[in-house]
Amino acid sequence: MNLKKVSFEESIGMNVVAHGKCLGCRACIVVCPFNCLEYKEGKPSLTKECKDCGICAQICPQYDWSWPKMENSVFGRERRSDEEFGVYRRLVIARATDNRLVEACQDGGVVTTLLTFAFENGIIDSAVVSGITKEKPLYPIPKLATTSDEILKYAGTRYSYSPSILSLAEAVEQKKTSIAFVGTPCQIRAVRKMQMLGLKRFTKSLKFLIGLMCSECFTYSGFIEKHIHGDLGLNLNDIEKINIKGKILVKTKSGVKTIPLAEAKKYARKSCKSCDDFSSELADISTGGLGLDGWTFTIIRTGKGEELCSKAEKAGFLDVNPVDEGAYALNLLRKLSKKKRKASKVY
Ligand SMILES: Cc1cc2nc3c(=O)[nH]c(=O)nc-3n(C[C@H](O)[C@H](O)[C@H](O)COP(=O)(O)OP(=O)(O)OC[C@H]3O[C@@H](n4cnc5c(N)ncnc54)[C@H](O)[C@@H]3O)c2cc1C
Known part of the structure; x- marks a missing residue:
């Protein structure tokens, strides 16, 4: 482990938190070997004197970031100039062969299907996902799924x-x-930094990411509580799914309510x-909806990703189609990748 000794304040504190760039991933809090950090009022802060070990700085996805360094670490090479959305091997549009799964999931259910396939075939014993509770509808909370039922229960976005x-x-x-x-x-970036730094305690058991x-996350208090519940008067318990397809589609038992994306962007x-x-x-493997209806646009980036997708396809869990050059979803992927990169530079 090659560590630059630097304090939390001099690294993340001054360069990330002070500039409003902390994404709240909590990786710094989790890896601090001296338990010096806590997450309070929307940001990490010291609870006791920092020992200047520099580990938090090294794993922060917003501090001292180098794409060439990270790509070499993950893929053994940097992206080619035509790989506008990062290094990849294969692009597919896929969906679960089980229609009930597609119904329960956000797009084509690729994420849930891959996790289920991996779990049922002994490739994984658990999956870090995000769940919900009845008490606070649509509020996401980190979950460790340890059964197929739990993987399915936490499907959707x-x-x-x-x-x-x-x-x-x-x-x-x-x-x-x-x-x-x-x-x-x-979060993927933080975990890759942990792997690059050799934080074995957190990474040795990871099978795939x-x-x-x-594009962004919306605040729960603003978008869900104030806008959807307060302004639009929707009962949060009645909402079955929220999806974004150029506009926000809120599906309830009585139909679909449409919200202009610009309204949500305020939050x-x-x-x-x-x-x-x-x-x-x-x-x-990267996944997104990209305007598709009931299918997941899937970017297979690594050998591990390829092996998992191919096995799931061969076992009949996934229906997989190639992506045509010129496909709307591929153009959208290029456009949104470019847009986000450009916007971050002026932040
Ligand atoms: C905050 C957010 C913004 C997104 N924005 C876009 C976008 O702009 N364009 C686009 O094409 N796709 C976007 N997606 C991805 C898209 O919504 C689907 O997750 C993706 O297409 C996979 O669909 P699926 O049916 O295969 O997933 P599923 O099989 O339904 O599985 C989804 C998985 O995501 C997990 N999950 C749910 N919510 C969260 C969360 N908040 N944080 C972390 N994990 C979560 C679930 O636990 C589940 O394991 C976004 C996802 C999130 C979480």
């Missing part, structure tokens, strides 16, 4: 932030030996504007 790295720490505590990690681009495409988290990664460019 919640558009507010879920600090899933907390459940990676839980998996480590529970001594899980084969873990899948599902997360947003910032599934990334979610992400986007400010820190997300400083993130330049739309498609989880360092994941083994």
Whole structure:
């Protein structure tokens, strides 16, 4: 481990938190070997004197970031100039062969299907995902799924932030030996930094990382509580699914309510504007809806990702189609990747 000794304040504190760039992933809190950090009032802060070990700085997805360094670490090469959305091997549009799964999931159910396949075939013993509770509808909370039923129970997208790295720490505590990690681009980046730094305690049991495409997260208090519940008067318990397809589609038992995307954008988290990664460019497999209906656009980036997808397809869990050059979803992927990168530069 090659560590630059630097304090939390001099690194993350001054360069990330002070500039409103902390994404709230909690990775710094989880890896601090001296338990010096806590998450309070929307940001990490010291609870006792920092020992200047520098570990938090090294794993922060917003501090001292180098794409060439990270790509070399994950893929053994940097992206080619035509790989506008990161290094990849194969692009597919896929869906679960089980229609009930597609119904329960966000898009084509690729994430849930891959996790289920891996779990049922002994490839993983647990999956870090994001769940919900009855008490606070649509509020995402990190979850460690340890059964197929739990994997299915936590399917679907919640558009507010879920600090899933907390459940990676839980998996480590529970001594899980084969873990899948599902997360947003910032979380995938933090986990890749942990791997690069050689933080074996957190990474040795990780089998694969599934990334979610992400333009931004919306605040729960603003978007869900104030706008959807308060302004639109929708009962949050009646909402079956929220999806974004150019506009926000809120599906309830009595129909679908449409909200202009611009309305929701008012509640986007400010820190997300400083993130330049739309498609989880360092994941083994990246997934997104990209305007598709009932299918998941899937970017297979690594050998591990390829092996898992091919096995799930051969076993009949996934229906997989190639992506045509010129496909609307592919153009959208290029456009949104470019847009996010450009916006982060002016933040
Ligand atoms: C905050 C957010 C923003 C997104 N923005 C876009 C976008 O702009 N464009 C686009 O094409 N796709 C976006 N996605 C991805 C998209 O919504 C689907 O997750 C993806 O297409 C996979 O669909 P699926 O049916 O295969 O997933 P499923 O099989 O339904 O599985 C989804 C998995 O994601 C987990 N999850 C749910 N909510 C969260 C969360 N908040 N944080 C971490 N994990 C979570 C679930 O636990 C589940 O394991 C976004 C996802 C999130 C979480």
